[in-house]
Amino acid sequence: MPEERVDRRLAAIMAADIAAYSRLMGADEEGTLRRLKAHRKELVDAKITEHRGRIVKTTGDGMLVEFVSVVDAVRCAVDIQRGMLERDADLPTDNRIRFRIGINVGDIIIDSGDIFGDGVNVAARLEGLADPGGIMVSSVVHDQVRDKLSFGFEDLGEQEV
């Protein structure tokens, strides 16, 4: 039986979610949603558009975005994290909305606008390992951007993701 051809492409995948989302919602549901909506509109979505990203899907507090370039994906993530730090600077630490972001590169499968594959799963697992306000990238992302961007990277070594 011939192998069915699937639509594949190389992409940089960014997975993001909000740290301590349940706690924030438990403390102030309407306020958290309102602030999140403003962050999305004024910062996150604008930065994603600027860096030619495509929002694949959003969940309650999560977001999956694909980029055509790794450099764009990392720049976007840094812009978002820096922007969030400024926007919530006046709030007590416990009230701040802070994203955790994971970035990976993969040869992904595209089907009906959604994306699938190891590359996507690993991005989600990297996100889970990121500190609130931080960005965790895979070694292939690091290899692709280390000579192209002026950000510092902290090497966390081999981690099973």
Place this chain on the structure above:
Amino acid sequence: MPEERVDRRLAAIMAADIAAYSRLMGADEEGTLRRLKAHRKELVDAKITEHRGRIVKTTGDGMLVEFVSVVDAVRCAVDIQRGMLERDADLPTDNRIRFRIGINVGDIIIDSGDIFGDGVNVAARLEGLADPGGIMVSSVVHDQVRDKLSFGFEDLGEQEV
């Protein structure tokens, strides 16, 4: 001074050239060119199109091709090498046209249809290391395709390219 934005994208880059091209041309210039033209038309270009590749440029005996997917690039290279083996099977070994192929993944810069960057340079250096009729891939290519394709890979370890 703000950093100038350049057009970047992730791509799989295939560099190919013909092994012992000068010798083949020295022995039979017109015949070699005629056969090369037929291989290009009937096999190479057809396979590149089939796997959604774009020929960025051709030199005398060389070719630079970009693909949107690593899996596509590797499949295309394997199809070309298998096809060449069949097409020249009846010729004496010394007369066979044999490609050397290098494949890499990179976040490349696109300018006026041409592509630039480390990712391109490394593909060309991998091509130089490939055996005639063979394919040399970088470790990032291998990581992306090993679970997705049924071809065998021989690990040549860390090589300075």
